[in-house]
Amino acid sequence: MGWFDTVEWPKDRDGCRWNSTADGGQVRVYLQGVGHVRVHAHRKVEGVVKTVSVKREGRRWFVVLSCDEVPALNLAETGGVLGIDMGVTSFLTTSDGVHLPNPRHGRRNADRLAAAQRDLARKQRGSNRRRKARERVAGLHGKVRRQRLDHAHKTALWLVRHHDVIAHEGLRIGNMTQSASGTVEAPGTNVAQKSGLNRSVLDAGWGVFLNVLASKAESAGRVVVAVNPANTSRTCPSCGHCAKGNRVTQAGFVCVACGFAGHGDVVGATNVLRAGLALLRA
Numbered sequence: 001m002g003w004f005d006t007v008e009w010p011k012d013r014d015g016c017r018w019n020s021t022a023d024g025g026q027v028r029v030y031l032q033g034v035g036h037v038r039v040h041a042h043r044k045v046e047g048v049v050k051t052v053s054v055k056r057e058g059r060r061w062f063v064v065l066s067c068d069e070v071p072a073l074n075l076a077e078t079g080g081v082l083g084i085d086m087g088v089t090s091f092l093t094t095s096d097g098v099h100l101p102n103p104r105h106g107r108r109n110a111d112r113l114a115a116a117q118r119d120l121a122r123k124q125r126g127s128n129r130r131r132k133a134r135e136r137v138a139g140l141h142g143k144v145r146r147q148r149l150d151h152a153h154k155t156a157l158w159l160v161r162h163h164d165v166i167a168h169e170g171l172r173i174g175n176m177t178q179s180a181s182g183t184v185e186a187p188g189t190n191v192a193q194k195s196g197l198n199r200s201v202l203d204a205g206w207g208v209f210l211n212v213l214a215s216k217a218e219s220a221g222r223v224v225v226a227v228n229p230a231n232t233s234r235t236c237p238s239c240g241h242c243a244k245g246n247r248v249t250q251a252g253f254v255c256v257a258c259g260f261a262g263h264g265d266v267v268g269a270t271n272v273l274r275a276g277l278a279l280l281r282a
């Protein structure tokens with residue numbers, strides 16, 4: 001038996017009903033053949049529920065909804081434009097100088113997941129302990145994925161609420177992770193160092209975040225623009241001088257030509273915003 005079992009009830013109000021009792025606080029789902037089941041809702045459900053599926057991960061069950069007619073986010077223009085720098089130290093830094101930290105649980109659960117995977121590898125095939133270890137891995141996988149998605153939704157919503165234009169670096173996450181391990185013919189350089197960074201790249205879930213941001217922005221009529229990330233971290237926002245030496249440390253930026261000093265990530269976000277606005281004017 002597999003550990004990911006999914007059953008789909010094809011139509012809401014037929015064999016299944018979301019929020020079947022609607023008695024105020026407690027949300028329930030009605031499933032034909034099962035009855036009314038209490039559920040814990042992670043996010044507010046918007047639109048019309050189209051399908052309800054029930055999915056098992058390890059020992060826990062989840063209700064997954066797909067919705068139609070999700071209302072557009074009706075937001076007034078703010079006049080705000082923003083550049084974001086996506087980093088390792090902070091999840092993202094804005095051109096206004098706001099540093100959003102990486103989700104705190106993310107790293108802890110990623111460590112737990114890695115430990116659970118090591119534990120699973122040590123268990124004897126076919127044993128009861130192996131089955132339990134596998135359940136634990138599946139459960140943690142799901143937890144990491146749900147937290148990442150939740151964090152992406154909240155962050156993206158905050159960004160689109162307050163800004164008409166959001167510029168970000170066009171990241172090629174797939175390529176970045178590939179380049180560290182390299183291939184058999186051409187092993188990656190600095191594999192150990194890069195895999196640390198790549199892990200953070202994956203943990204931070206930028207790919208997930210950018211997808212969520214794009215769909216929220218579309219629904220709110222906001223503009224999201226991806227810019228070429230080359231030189232955004234080493235160009236001086238004051239005089240335009242571009243040099244590797246401008247970036248003193250991960251956080252420190254001092255222009256070797258004019259002496260302008262600032263936070264490296266804020267400088268990056270400012271350059272991303274400028275490049276984004278230039279693209280939109282072009």
Ligand SMILES: [Zn+2]
Binds near residue numbers: 237238255257258260
């Ligand atoms: Zn300068």
